[in-house]
Every structure is written in structure tokens, then in C-alpha cells.
Amino acid sequence: MTMEYVSLPGEAPPPVPDGPKMCNGDDMRILHNAFLWGYEQAPGMVRGAPAGDTARSDFLGQWLADLDATLHSHHESEDEFLWDKLEQRAPACALHVGQMRAHHAQVAALLEEASPLLARWRATADPAVGEQLADAYERMLDVLKVHLRREVVEVVPVAERVVSAEEWSAMGDHSVDAIPKSRLLPQLGMLLANSTPAERKQFYAGLPLSVRVLWRLMGKRQYAKQYRLLFPGEPVPPTS
């Protein structure tokens, strides 16, 4: 999904503290683009699966469960590594951080709502359950379109002034470490596929060496295979 990261009428970003940039928060936008693309696919993916085809619903459901789990890890890392620091170091940003916490609570509630529906749909491929699940994912996308955009526009510029490069990468590493490599590699493909060539290069360069090696050895192939199964007949988007 192409998201325009701008403020909408009625939204006012907090003041950005003076001083040089301490870290580069571009990776947040790159990551958010991938989540937006994923949740844009989710409702149609569920609705498009044939009724009763549990092999298909289980395969698609695993991809959706992985997306949900990674979104959860991403938010958990921000909850643990970012909000308190911003409130303490940039008090003028506290209201916006409060808004981010509230968005995270909304997303967590939707993930909780989707989780049992997803489990039932995977096991049954029942279209009535699928419809409830697709509806939850539509509401998730609505929240994410606001939250992921506002986080980049309002919070990241402040974070870049008050969070050190080491602290910023510790947050990213925490997310990466929480994700099993089997899930991380195809999701890395999704991220690279939803980035411009320049963003791709930048994000890839910032990955731990072990992940880059695994991506080259097997991740790229895993991603392409998974994409062909998810979207039969569609060309696999470039990742490099």
C-alpha cells in the first residue's frame, strides 16, 4: 500500500526538540508500509478462499497468524523501548505518546478478537466465520491507517532527536529476535517488496549479518515460493 505520511486536518504534530538527529527512523516507515500492505490483503484473502477447503484456509491462516504475531511483536517493542523514553525526554510529546498507547490498545483488542476466529476459520474454512474474520481485519486496517501514519509523522521526528542510534537499533533487534527465522525470512521479503529500491538497500544494510546471510541462502526463495502459493498466477514482486 502507498501511504502518504502527512498530517490530516485537525492533527497537530508535537514540536520537534532542537539538536541534531541521533538516530535514523526511516525504517519505521518502511516497516509500516509492509504492515499496511499485509492488512490490505487480509480481508480479500479470507473472503476469496473456497468454502470448506481447509487445506487452503490453513495455509492462508498461517500467513495471517504470522502477520498478526509480527504486528504484536512490533508493538510490544515500542511499548517496552520507546514510549517511556519519549515521555521523559520530550515531555511536549506526551499527549501524542498517549495517543499511540491508545492506538496500540485498539490494535491489541482487534488481534484478540481475530485470534479465535482465525483458528476456527483455519480449521473449518466456514465462510460465515471467514466473514467475521475479514470484518475484523477491515477494522484493523482502518486503525492501522491512522496509527501507523501518525506514528511516523508525529512521533518518529521527535524520537530521532532524543533516542540514540544504539537505543533505536535495540528496539529493532528486540522485534527481530522475537520472530522465528522461518517466519522472519518470508516477511522480510514482503517488506523488501513493498519498499522503493533506495529504501530496500537502506533497510537491508541495517539488518543483522546473520539475517542477511539467511535471506540470501534461503529467504529469498522461501518468499517467492510462498508468494506464488498465496497469489497464484501473479508475478512475484521484486525484492532486490
Ligand SMILES: [Fe+2]
Ligand atoms: Fe511502529
